[in-house]
Every structure is written in C-alpha cells, then in structure tokens.
Amino acid sequence: RKGSVIITGASSGLGLATAKALAETGKWHVIMACRDFLKAERAAKAAGIAKENYTVMHLDLASLDSVRQFVDNFRQSGRPIDVLVCNAAVYLPTASEPTYTADGFELSVGTNHLGHFLLSRLLLEDFNKSDYPSKRLIIVGSITGNTNTLAGNVPPKANLGDLRGLAGGLNGLNTSAMIDGGSFDGAKAYKDSKVCNMLTMQEFHRRYHEETGITFASLYPGCIATTGLFREHIPLFRLLFPPFQKYITKGFVSEDESGKRLAQVVSDPSLTKSGVYWSWNKASASFENQLSQEASDADKARKVWDISEKLVGLA
Ligand code: NDP
Numbered sequence: 001r002k003g004s005v006i007i008t009g010a011s012s013g014l015g016l017a018t019a020k021a022l023a024e025t026g027k028w029h030v031i032m033a034c035r036d037f038l039k040a041e042r043a044a045k046a047a048g049i050a051k052e053n054y055t056v057m058h059l060d061l062a063s064l065d066s067v068r069q070f071v072d073n074f075r076q077s078g079r080p081i082d083v084l085v086c087n088a089a090v091y092l093p094t095a096s097e098p099t100y101t102a103d104g105f106e107l108s109v110g111t112n113h114l115g116h117f118l119l120s121r122l123l124l125e126d127f128n129k130s131d132y133p134s135k136r137l138i139i140v141g142s143i144t145g146n147t148n149t150l151a152g153n154v155p156p157k158a159n160l161g162d163l164r165g166l167a168g169g170l171n172g173l174n175t176s177a178m179i180d181g182g183s184f185d186g187a188k189a190y191k192d193s194k195v196c197n198m199l200t201m202q203e204f205h206r207r208y209h210e211e212t213g214i215t216f217a218s219l220y221p222g223c224i225a226t227t228g229l230f231r232e233h234i235p236l237f238r239l240l241f242p243p244f245q246k247y248i249t250k251g252f253v254s255e256d257e258s259g260k261r262l263a264q265v266v267s268d269p270s271l272t273k274s275g276v277y278w279s280w281n282k283a284s285a286s287f288e289n290q291l292s293q294e295a296s297d298a299d300k301a302r303k304v305w306d307i308s309e310k311l312v313g314l315a
Contacts (some may be wrong), residue, residue, distance in 0.1 A: 003132060004080045005266055006123075008059060008116065009088025011040040012219040013227030014140065016047055018085065022266060023053035031079065033070060033088075034057035055079075063102035063117025063315025064312055071122045082132035083266050084123055086139040086197070087114040092186035098177035105311065106170040106177035108186065112193035116314040117200060127214055129201055134175045134215065134272055139201045139267055141277060141295075142194040148292040151223075151251070158191035160300060167307050186232075196308075198277060198291055199301040205275035206298070217271070218280040219260050220289065222253030237314040250282070257284065 005022060010032035022028040032041035032054055040056045051284035053186050057073060060066040071219035074081070089112045092099070118202040120137055129133050146152040160166070160169045161180025168175025177184050205216040225242040233241075245252035253261075264286060265271055265278055271286065294300065309315035 002026075003028045003082045003267065004031065004130075005083040005085060006033050006074070006081060007085040007087055008033045008061065008119070011036060011043045013229060013255060014221055014224055014262060015087070015199065017255040017257075017263040018087070019054060020047045021256075021259045023040045023049045025263075025267070026053075027162050028053065028267070029079070030054045030100070030175075031074070032056045035062075035066075037067070045257075050171055051283055059119075060102075061111045061119070062107060063103040064115070064118055064296045065102065067115055067118045071119070071126075074123075075126065080130045080132065080168070081126045082134075083136045084120060084122060084131050085262065085266060086137075087187070087262070088112070088116075089190070089193070089229065091124035091190045092232050093190070094226070094232055095184075095186035098172050098189075098223070099268060100171070100177075104169065106172065106184075106189055108189040109166070109170055109179060109193045111197065113188070113196035114312055115309060116197070117308045118314070120204070121201075121309075121312075121314055124212070127212060130189060134217040134267075134269070135213065136206060136217065136266060136272075137195045137201075137204060138219070138262070140262070141193070141198040141220055143223075143279075144176050144191045144194060146198075146208065146220075146269070146292040148290065151249075152191075152269055152292060156185050156188035156191070157190055158188065158195045158294065158312070160192055160195060160294065163300075163303055163307060166304070166311075178192040187272060195290045195295050196304055198295045199297070199304050200308075201277075202275060202296065202298070203301040205306045206210075206301075208276040215272050215274045217260065217265055217274065217276050219265050219277060219283050221258040223249070223251040224255055225256045226255060253280075263287070
C-alpha cells in the first residue's frame with residue numbers, strides 16, 4: 001500500500017513542495033493539515049498534485065481544540081499514520097506587541113511549538129496501528145535557533161533562559177509572553193520556538209524510540225528565502241533577502257529543492273537513524289549536523305516537555 005503522511009502547513013512553501021515531491025513518486029498519500037481549507041485545495045491544484053494522492057484536512061495549530069478535533073477527524077477517516085511532519089510555522093519579526101492563540105499563548109511559540117507538541121503527542125498512539133516498515137515523526141527545525149552557527153548568532157539570539165515565561169503560560173498578563181521571561185521580541189520568539197521544536201524531537205527520541213521503533217528527526221532544509229514565512233517582514237527586506245542569500249551567504253535553496261530534502265527525511269531508506277538533526281552540504285548531500293549547546297541540552301528538553309504537557313492539558 002501507499003505510505004500515509006500528514007504534513008502540517010502544506011498550503012505553501014516547504015510543506016507544499018514536500019507534499020508535491022512525495023505525491024509525485026506515486027508511493028504516498030499526503031494529508032495536508034491546513035488552517036485554510038480553500039487555500040490548501042487551490043495550492044494542491046496549482047502545484048499539479050493528482051487528486052488521488054492528497055486529502056486536505058482542517059487544522060489550526062493556534063487552537064488546542066482544533067488540534068484535538070483534527071485528531072478525531074483523522075481517526076474517523078480510517079487512514080493509517082505512517083509519517084507525521086510538523087512543518088507549519090509563523091514568524092512575526094516586525095510585531096511590536098505580542099498576539100495570542102485561542103488558548104492565550106504567545107502566537108509563535110503557541111503555534112510552532114505547543115500546537116505541534118499536542119498534535120504529535122496525541123498521534124503517537126495512532127502510529128501503533130500502522131504496519132508501515134519505517135515510521136517517522138519529523139519536526140522542522142532551523143539554523144536560526146542554533147547559536148553555534150553564523151545565522152544563529154544574528155541578534156536577537158534564541159535563549160530559553162530558565163523557562164519562567166513558558167512555565168507561566170506565555171500569556172503576557174501575570175507573566176511574560178516570552179519563554180525566558182524577557183520583553184516581547186517577535187524574531188526571538190520564533191527562534192525560541194524552533195529551539196523547542198528541536199528539543200522536543202530529541203526528547204521524543206529518548207522517551208519513545210526504543211519502545212516504538214519510530215524514527216524521530218529534525219532538519220534544517222536550507223534558507224528558502226522565497227516562502228511565505230517572510231510575509232510579515234518589511235518590503236525592503238523581502239526584496240533583498242533572496243538575492244542576499246543567493247549571492248552573498250550562498251545558503252539559498254529553492255522551494256523545490258527544500259521539498260526534495262524534506263521528502264528524503266520522510267522516505268529515504270538510508271535516513272532511518274533516530275534523534276538526528278539533518279542538514280545538507282553545498283552539493284546537496286545530507287549529513288548529521290550538530291546542534292547548539294542549548295538546542296541539545298537534555299535537561300532543558302525534559303523541562304520544556306514537562307511544562308508543555310501541563311500547558312496543553314496532557315498532565
Ligand atoms: P510558509 O509561511 O510558506 O509556510 C508556513 C505554513 O504554515 C503555511 O502553510 C501556513 O498556512 C502554515 N500555518 C501557519 N500558522 C498555522 C496555524 N495556526 N495552523 C496551521 N497551519 C499554519 O513558510 P515556510 O515554508 O518557509 O516554513 C515551513 C517550515 O520551514 C517552518 O517550520 C519554518 O520554521 C521552517 N524553515 C523555513 C526556512 C526558510 O528559510 N523559509 C528556514 C528554516 C526553517 P497558511 O498557508 O494558511 O498561511
């Protein structure tokens with residue numbers, strides 16, 4: 001049978017390119033888990049994904065109710081889950097004030113980390129029902145959360161501190177909207193959320209790899225400077241960022257190429273090692289990359305996990 005893969009945020013950018021790359025092989029059925037149903041349908045059509053190779057299902061990661069509803073709907077669909085790709089994200093670099101999810105969490109960490117945390121925790125038990133030979137749970141990371149890289153050192157740097165803001169619920173009322181308890185900074189909130197993504201992947205690996213055989217992985221797909229991720233940025237930045245990445249840093253990667261990379265992490269038989277953060281070199285060959293000290297801190301990973309469980313109502 002075909003593999004069955006859920007991709008969050010498959011209505012644009014990396015998620016859409018990955019859906020296309022997998023669907024084209026004829027070996028995958030892609031469940032596009034998206035907040036805007038019509039946009040996702042149109043995007044799939046425009047990308048030329050054949051009807052029999054995808055299904056759009058509604059998921060708004062900025063609402064825990066919606067996450068639970070999605071899981072119910074998915075179960076009722078009777079489809080198996082073989083691979084889950086947590087890809088969706090928001091990036092709000094120019095926001096001067098925090099905005100919030102339906103549950104009152106700062107929007108970037110609430111969507112990118114907490115929504116995906118609940119989703120992947122709930123779907124973990126559904127993997128048991130799959131007989132697919134190589135089950136995988138992939139959480140898209142980023143170089144920007146990695147302070148051991150040049151890109152990760154562009155201020156404001158990611159820093160989760162002692163997690164006091166996260167522990168307080170990131171609601172900006174009786175506590176800060178930022179994980180470290182500091183004042184709001186949209187670019188930093190995004191980077192912090194990506195550190196949480198990478199820590200969560202490793203904590204999943206430590207807790208569940210042996211027991212379930214699932215491969216847990218994260219990746220940095222390259223700088224895909226043309227995606228919607230930068231839609232909130234100032235116009236001059238949006239104009240100059242793609243050529244800057246193409247000709248100066250040479251970290252630029254097209255949406256097509258990034259989709260092929262993520263599709264590799266989903267399906268390549270040689271990428272089954274669990275607990276790995278994948279990157280690609282200039283010749284577009286995959287390699288196991290090192291994470292920064294904070295993004296590989298096992299103690300912090302456990303703490304983020306425990307606090308997140310409470311925030312999403314699992315503990
Ligand atoms: P896009 O903005 O193109 O795609 C993000 C997707 O997330 C969109 O489909 C968007 O939906 C969806 N999304 C946003 N909020 C929600 C929500 N509340 N519920 C459900 N879906 C939501 O950006 P990219 O393709 O660039 O980003 C994809 C991933 O790649 C992210 O995890 C990002 O951190 C990562 N990444 C990107 C890099 C880059 O250079 N672009 C570099 C490194 C990592 P909608 O279409 O409705 O807006």
